Amino acid sequence: MKITVTKEWFRSRAHLEEGHEIGAGSLRHIGRPALRTGPVQPTVGNITFGQTIALLRRQRRWTIERLATEAEATSRELAEIEANPEGRPERSTVCRLAKVFRLPSQALLQKAGLADATSPRLREDPMRYADCSEFNEPLTPDEEDVLQAVLKALVEDAQA
Amino acid sequence: MEKSAIYVQRSGTRDDVDAELWDDISDLHLDLWRSTWVPMMDNAARRLRSAAVPLHKWPQDLHWDWGNKTDWSRPLLTLQRFAITCGGALQGLMLVNLTKLTARLPSQKGKDLAYIEFVSTAPWNRPEISGLQQFHGIGINMVRAAVELSRNEGFHGRIGLHSLSQAASFYGKTCGMSALGQDRHYDDLDYFEMTPAQADAFCRPA
Numbered sequence: 169m170k171i172t173v174t175k176e177w178f179r180s181r182a183h184l185e186e187g188h189e190i191g192a193g194s195l196r197h198i199g200r201p202a203l204r205t206g207p208v209q210p211t212v213g214n215i216t217f218g219q220t221i222a223l224l225r226r227q228r229r230w231t232i233e234r235l236a237t238e239a240e241a242t243s244r245e246l247a248e249i250e251a252n253p254e255g256r257p258e259r260s261t262v263c264r265l266a267k268v269f270r271l272p273s274q275a276l277l278q279k280a281g282l283a284d285a286t287s288p289r290l291r292e293d294p295m296r297y298a299d300c301s302e303f304n305e306p307l308t309p310d311e312e313d314v315l316q317a318v319l320k321a322l323v324e325d326a327q328a
Numbered sequence: 329m330e331k332s333a334i335y336v337q338r339s340g341t342r343d344d345v346d347a348e349l350w351d352d353i354s355d356l357h358l359d360l361w362r363s364t365w366v367p368m369m370d371n372a373a374r375r376l377r378s379a380a381v382p383l384h385k386w387p388q389d390l391h392w393d394w395g396n397k398t399d400w401s402r403p404l405l406t407l408q409r410f411a412i413t414c415g416g417a418l419q420g421l422m423l424v425n426l427t428k429l430t431a432r433l434p435s436q437k438g439k440d441l442a443y444i445e446f447v448s449t450a451p452w453n454r455p456e457i458s459g460l461q462q463f464h465g466i467g468i469n470m471v472r473a474a475v476e477l478s479r480n481e482g483f484h485g486r487i488g489l490h491s492l493s494q495a496a497s498f499y500g501k502t503c504g505m506s507a508l509g510q511d512r513h514y515d516d517l518d519y520f521e522m523t524p525a526q527a528d529a530f531c532r533p534a
Contacts (some may be wrong), residue, residue: 173334178468182464185337186337186339187461189495191388192444193446207459244406
């Protein structure tokens with residue numbers, strides 16, 4: 169994409185920016201270092217909402233399109249939820265995903281960062297794990313263990 | 329990847345300087361981010377931490393990992409990345425999402441818009457981080473790029489974003505966007521939108 173900017177336009181506006189901050193975007197994870205060293209392995213503590221959804225989907229051997237149908241969402245929205253650790257999904261989508269996976273919606277909203285967490289395990293570092301989970305392969309035993317532990321925490325948090 | 333000729337302005341003298349707007353974030357841009365931005369951002373974070381400045385007063389982008397943002401957004405066609413360079417240095421980065429939100433202003437409700445998910449300028453352009461301001465004009469170029477992307481997509485220049493309160497006057501007054509107040513679903517950040525008419529006005533010389 170190419171844009172054409174005239175010097176006249178720029179000159180008439182640029183000085184208005186002097187001394188201004190221009191930052192826009194999420195405050196999530198503020199205070200953490202920008203670069204982490206070494207790969208982060210998914211554990212109950214650091215698994216993100218998107219990874220949880222990807223594991224649940226793959227556990228059922230569903231494609232993103234199948235999950236989109238079940239959750240009345242778009243494939244694009246779900247692909248972004250799974251891929252973007254800093255994303256902020258729609259509450260309504262999270263609630264429909266909770267219904268599809270038969271999980272307590274409040275706990276899943278917490279996992280998605282859309283409600284205050286009460287469980288220490290859900291409150292733990294939800295940092296990113298740059299995994300590409302678009303594939304539909306069965307879960308490995310390690311992934312299955314992580315998923316079961318996350319589900320246990322979600323259910324226990326809802327009962328607390 | 330295409331580049332457009334733009335300008336940035338040297339702070340103090342207000343000289344216009346030739347610059348480039350890129351319609352993607354390349355590996356070279358990421359190398360520049362890692363080698364030049366991150367050390368200054370980390371220093372700022374250390375300073376803020378040792379001064380016990382509360383987190384909500386920190387610049388929100390000190391911790392942003394642009395490598396990660398670029399990696400996850402590359403396969404998704406609905407996400408468009410931009411970079412600005414000047415004199416071989418990386419001056420700004422932006423990520424725009426074409427499907428995340430629809431317009432909230434009553435006159436535009438439900439219509440598509442280009443949502444500026446993240447925008448950040450180099451630490452040497454920000455006194456609050458480095459004590460320096462080499463260039464300004466990065467912000468208006470990024471907003472202009474988002475408007476042009478919106479037009480290309482048939483969204484008529486509609487854009488939206490969540491701004492820190494410190495940047496609210498830039499988006500409200502300088503860019504002429506409509507303030508819709510704090511968004512309690514988004515860290516209480518101020519939400520702004522630009523209508524097609526406001527986009528037309530913004531793209532005309534002031």
